[in-house]
Amino acid sequence: MNGIDKITARILADAESRAEALREKSAAEAQEVTAWYDKQAQDEYWKLVTAGKQAADRRFERMAGTATMEAKRQILAFKQETVERAFEEARQALTALPEDQYVAFLASLAAKAAETGGETLIFSAKDRDTVGSRVLAAANETLRAAGKPGALTMGEETREMAGGVIVTDGLVDVNCSFEAMVEAQKSALTGPVAEILFD
DSSP states (O other), rough: OHHHHHHHHHHHHHHHHHHHHHHHHHHHHHHHHHHHHHHHHHHHHHHHHHHHHHHHHHHHHOOOOOOOHHHHHHHHHHHHHHHHHHHHHHHHHHHTSOOHHHHHHHHHHHHHHOSSSOOOEEEHHHHHTTTHHHHHHHHHHHHHTTOOOOOOEEEEEEEEOSSSSEEEEEOOOOEHHHHHHHHHHHHHHHHHHHHHHHO
């Protein structure tokens, strides 16, 4: 082998050695870069998973809160409806009293509402025709027994009401209709009625 061949062989061997070292270095750097990007990808993946889970948790909490509020709203509406129905049933129970008790009850209301004993009683059209004269007589009797003039009269006018009586002196009406009496008691009795119904 001549000198040029030896030099060429040495240059080739040296170049091959450098190329191998460069390949190893490049592979190591490529591995480091790949590992860095893998870590970045994993970090981003877990960041997205964590953010997604947090968003899902927040959404679940909002939905659960909304569902809880809606359930409470519906329960409250049911309770209000039930209490309202209880008052309506109380009003209906008054109108369904046996006639003698009904007459006595209306007479008592009229006598208590009368200031002078000379007022006019106004009924519903039905009550005026069926029990009006009996209520008038009983109320006047109660007033006379209490030492007041028993001079109540029955008005020609009738009013729309389920039952009860309105006592008027022409200027002031004392509304003893069942609707007005039940309505007047609602604010005071709604709490106790609710307790009875729901506790």
